[in-house]
Every structure is written in structure tokens, then in C-alpha cells.
Amino acid sequence: MTQNDKVEADITTHNKNPLEIVKELLKSSVEDLGFNENIYHLLKKPIRVLEVSLPVRMDDGNIRNFTGYRSQHLDILGPTKGGIRFHPNVHIDEVKALSIWMSLKSAILDLPLGGGKGGVIVNPSELSERELEELSRTYIRKITPIIGPQKDIPAPDVNTSPTVMGWMVDEYDQLRGYNIPGMLTGKPIIIGGSQGRLAATGRGVVLTIREAAKVLKMDLSASTAALQGFGNVGSMTAKFLYKLGVKVVAVTNAKGGVYDKNGLDIPELLSFVKDGRSVSEYTKADPLTNEDLFGLPVDIFIPAAIENQITKNTAPAIQAKIVAEAANGPTTPAGDQILEEKNIFVIPDILCNAGGVTVSYFEWVQNEMNYYWKEEEVNKKLEERMVFGFENVLKMREEKNIRMRNAAYMVGINHIVKALRARSWIKESDL
Ligand SMILES: NC(=O)C1=CN([C@@H]2O[C@H](COP(=O)(O)OP(=O)(O)OC[C@H]3O[C@@H](n4cnc5c(N)ncnc54)[C@H](OP(=O)(O)O)[C@@H]3O)[C@@H](O)[C@H]2O)C=CC1
Numbered sequence: 001m002t003q004n005d006k007v008e009a010d011i012t013t014h015n016k017n018p019l020e021i022v023k024e025l026l027k028s029s030v031e032d033l034g035f036n037e038n039i040y041h042l043l044k045k046p047i048r049v050l051e052v053s054l055p056v057r058m059d060d061g062n063i064r065n066f067t068g069y070r071s072q073h074l075d076i077l078g079p080t081k082g083g084i085r086f087h088p089n090v091h092i093d094e095v096k097a098l099s100i101w102m103s104l105k106s107a108i109l110d111l112p113l114g115g116g117k118g119g120v121i122v123n124p125s126e127l128s129e130r131e132l133e134e135l136s137r138t139y140i141r142k143i144t145p146i147i148g149p150q151k152d153i154p155a156p157d158v159n160t161s162p163t164v165m166g167w168m169v170d171e172y173d174q175l176r177g178y179n180i181p182g183m184l185t186g187k188p189i190i191i192g193g194s195q196g197r198l199a200a201t202g203r204g205v206v207l208t209i210r211e212a213a214k215v216l217k218m219d220l221s222a223s224t225a226a227l228q229g230f231g232n233v234g235s236m237t238a239k240f241l242y243k244l245g246v247k248v249v250a251v252t253n254a255k256g257g258v259y260d261k262n263g264l265d266i267p268e269l270l271s272f273v274k275d276g277r278s279v280s281e282y283t284k285a286d287p288l289t290n291e292d293l294f295g296l297p298v299d300i301f302i303p304a305a306i307e308n309q310i311t312k313n314t315a316p317a318i319q320a321k322i323v324a325e326a327a328n329g330p331t332t333p334a335g336d337q338i339l340e341e342k343n344i345f346v347i348p349d350i351l352c353n354a355g356g357v358t359v360s361y362f363e364w365v366q367n368e369m370n371y372y373w374k375e376e377e378v379n380k381k382l383e384e385r386m387v388f389g390f391e392n393v394l395k396m397r398e399e400k401n402i403r404m405r406n407a408a409y410m411v412g413i414n415h416i417v418k419a420l421r422a423r424s425w426i427k428e429s430d431l
């Protein structure tokens with residue numbers, strides 16, 4: 001059984017297929033908006049999906065042929081846009097689902113972009129740096145026919161750092177014969193990256209938590225938080241929570257993590273992991289398993305790792321008032337049902353983590369005009385967009401007396417529907 005067969009068996013058997021999950025939510029939201037089912041049929045499939053073979057000469061002299069994908073969901077609002085994931089559990093349905101979420105995210109924040117996403121089935125920790133660079137360059141070569149600054153603009157996601165983005169943009173530029181920085185975002189700043197992009201997703205997550213705390217009348221400086229995932233998004237989220245005075249008591253990664261009921265020293269933890277060490281090796285706090293993380297007595301719980309973490313098995317333990325979905329798709333429908341029964345305020349992924357694509361959009365704008373903003377300007381613009389998105393979703397929630405997740409889907413779909421109508425893909429009778 002290949003790794004992909006195992007992933008397929010797991011997502012099918014346990015009702016965790018992200019594509020089925022997002023399709024169900026699209027269908028019910030289209031119904032709740034009173035639109036014809038035709039709209040659902042237009043939104044449920046990406047317009048284009050490419051599968052590529054990625055042969056890499058390994059250090060031992062043998063060739064390994066990896067598989068990669070790029071999914072483009074909808075391009076009626078602008079070029080498609082979204083990250084590239086390197087992970088052993090990448091699956092075609094996951095990539096398609098992630099591209100649909102990207103469309104919704106951009107729509108909620110009124111970004112002139114559609115949804116895209118890419119992935120390669122690989123465990124990057126098993127590759128040498130040279131092998132990883134070859135894989136990254138090969139992937140970009142293979143998807144070159146369908147990407148470009150006016151077509152589809154990749155970016156980072158799980159296990160793809162600015163260094164990986166640097167290799168990718170260089171490969172594209174070498175192929176085309178000149179510099180085209182706007183073909184990809186999340187680049188190192190020296191070659192056209194934007195100030196503030198590295199921290200943008202975590203900054204955005206914390207802005208949505210701040211807005212949610214206002215709704216719930218919670219004093220953040222007297223609140224506690226626990227985080228799953230301490231990569232780009234998790235670590236930056238922890239940094240900004242700490243700055244706001246939130247006591248971050250627990251963080252984990254795939255190997256486990258640490259807990260201190262009096263609050264972790266986040267700046268120290270950030271420098272601890274900087275040179276490649278894992279949070280699970282930090283000895284100035286108690287060790288913690290990913291299983292125990294869910295049951296901690298905290299006010300804010302933040303999944304910032306991968307999909308399908310808040311499930312019917314883990315959700316019952318959650319005691320938080322706010323679940324802020326920094327990761328994409330961290331909650332299964334069964335887990336979500338339990339969060340609803342517990343009356344937990346969920347900031348849904350397509351709103352919560354939209355700060356990343358927002359600053360990626362700013363990066364692309366700066367690349368196109370070849371003029372660069374200071375970090376304060378980027379951060380100010382990011383804050384405006386996040387608050388705008390949060391307020392629109394909150395308004396829909398209050399108008400319809402529904403949950404934030406349903407409200408976010410409805411705001412996103414409403415926005416896309418306006419473009420579908422303007423292009424006459426749909427008729428008045430579909431609405
Ligand atoms: N990067 C971005 O700008 C954006 C990312 N996102 C989403 O945020 C999430 C995190 O992405 P990002 O931070 O970029 O990725 P990174 O690769 O930087 O970090 C991922 C983190 O998740 C941890 N992790 C992976 N699997 C598990 C597991 N089974 N249990 C606990 N922790 C685990 C990793 O641990 P370890 O290091 O041990 O593997 C690592 O700490 C993803 O869902 C991504 O799609 C959303 C919007 C934008």
C-alpha cells in the first residue's frame with residue numbers, strides 16, 4: 001500500500017475527506033442563501049487541476065519520481081492564488097479543497113484574486129538540501145505552463161519556506177529569461193518579497209482573535225491560549241498573542257510540545273527553535289503530548305498545523321471560549337458539531353488565516369509596480385482588510401442568526417456570485 005493509498009483509506013473511512021467537507025458546506029450555504037443549486041455545481045469543482053511527475057536524482061544516485069499537483073479553483077475575480085505544500089499526506093482531494101478555500105478567503109476580504117493551491121507528496125525532512133532544491137525547481141518547471149503573475153501565483157504553505165520560494169522564483173526567471181517577481185509571493189525580501197509577509201498570517205490570526213474578544217467581552221490581557229503547530233503560522237501567532245499580553249501556556253508541533261500554566265516565555269522559545277530545534281526539546285517547561293493539548297483549561301485554542309485535528313474524539317475535551325482556526329480545515333464536521341453544542345466561538349479558517357494571502361496580494365501589487373512599502377504601511381493595510389472581513393462575517397452571522405463558519409461561507413459565496421452574474425455565467429433565475 002502506498003502512502004497515498006493509506007491517506008485515501010483514512011480520509012474515506014473516517015469522513016475526513018477535505019473535498020467532501022468543503023462541498024457539503026458550499027451546498028448548504030448556497031441553499032441557505034436561497035440560491036439555485038446551479039451555483040453549487042459551478043463552485044464544487046476547480047476549473048483546472050494539473051498532476052505532474054517530479055523525477056529527482058537523489059544523493060545516492062537513484063531517481064525518485066515524486067507526484068505533485070496544482071489546482072486552480074476559479075479565476076473570475078483575478079488570477080488564482082495560493083500556497084504550495086510539501087507533505088507526505090498531500091492528496092489530490094486535499095489540494096482541490098485547499099484551492100476552494102482560497103477562493104472563499106480572497107472573496108471574504110475582497111481581494112481581486114481566485115483560489116489556487118499546490119502540493120507535492122514528499123516528506124521534506126527525508127531529503128538533503130540539494131534534493132529539496134531540485135524537487136522545488138522541478139515542480140515549478142512542470143507547472144510553468146499554467147502559472148504566471150496574471151494567471152496563477154503560488155506562495156508558501158506547510159513545509160515551504162522563503163528559501164524554497166527563492167529557488168522557485170529563480171527557476172521560473174531562468175526559464176523565462178528575465179525577472180518576474182510577481183509570479184510567486186512569500187519570496188525573500190531582497191528578491192521582491194514584501195515586508196511583513198513572513199508574519200502576516202499569524203498577525204492576521206491575532207487580529208481576528210482581538211475582534212472576537214470584543215464580541216465576547218473578553219479581556220485578552222487576562223486570557224490564556226494553547227496552540228497546535230509552531231511553524232510559520234503558529235510561532236507568529238504566539239508572538240503576537242504574547243505581545244498583546246495573552247498568556248500562551250502550551251505549544252506543540254508534530255513531535256509533541258511543552259506546557260507551563262504560568263505562561264511560556266515565547267520570545268525565548270522563538271529563539272530556541274530558530275536554529276532547527278523542536279519545541280518538544282525545550283526543557284524549561286513541562287512536556288506535553290498533542291492528545292493532552294486539547295483538554296487544557298485555556299480561553300483560546302488555536303489549531304495552526306494541518307487538517308482534521310478537532311474531531312469527534314478531540315473536540316469534547318476543548319474548554320476554550322474561542323477556537324481560532326489558523327490552519328486550513330482543522331475541524332471535521334463531527335468536531336464542529338461538538339464545538340457548536342459547547343457554544344464555542346469559532347473563527348473559521350477562511351477568515352482567521354486570510355492575513356497570509358492578503359499580504360501576498362500586497363507583495364504582488366508591489367512587484368507589479370516595482371515600488372515597495374514600509375512594513376508599517378503593509379501592517380496597516382492588513383489590519384484594515386482583516387477587520388473589514390471580520391465585520392462582514394459578523395454582520396451576516398447576526399442578520400441570519402447563524403454560526404461564524406456558515407456566515408463566512410455565505411459572505412464569500414455572495415461575493416463570488418456577483419462576479420458570476422457580471423460575467424453572465426449565471427442568470428437572474430439562479431439567484
Ligand atoms: N504559511 C502561510 O502563510 C499560511 C498557512 N496556512 C495554514 O496554516 C497551517 C500551518 O502552516 P505553516 O505554519 O505555514 O506550516 P509550517 O510547515 O511552517 O508549520 C507547520 C507546523 O505544524 C506542525 N504539525 C504538522 N503536523 C502536525 C501534527 N500532526 N500535530 C501537531 N503539529 C503538527 C509542524 O510540526 P513539525 O515542525 O514537527 O513538522 C509545524 O510546527 C496550515 O494549515 C497552512 O495551510 C494558512 C494560511 C497561510
Ligand SMILES: O=C(O)CCC(=O)C(=O)O
Pocket residue numbers: 081082083084105153154155156157185186328353354356357358360361
Ligand atoms: O499567500 C498566499 O498566496 C496563500 C497562502 C495560503 O496558501 C493560504 O492562505 O492557505
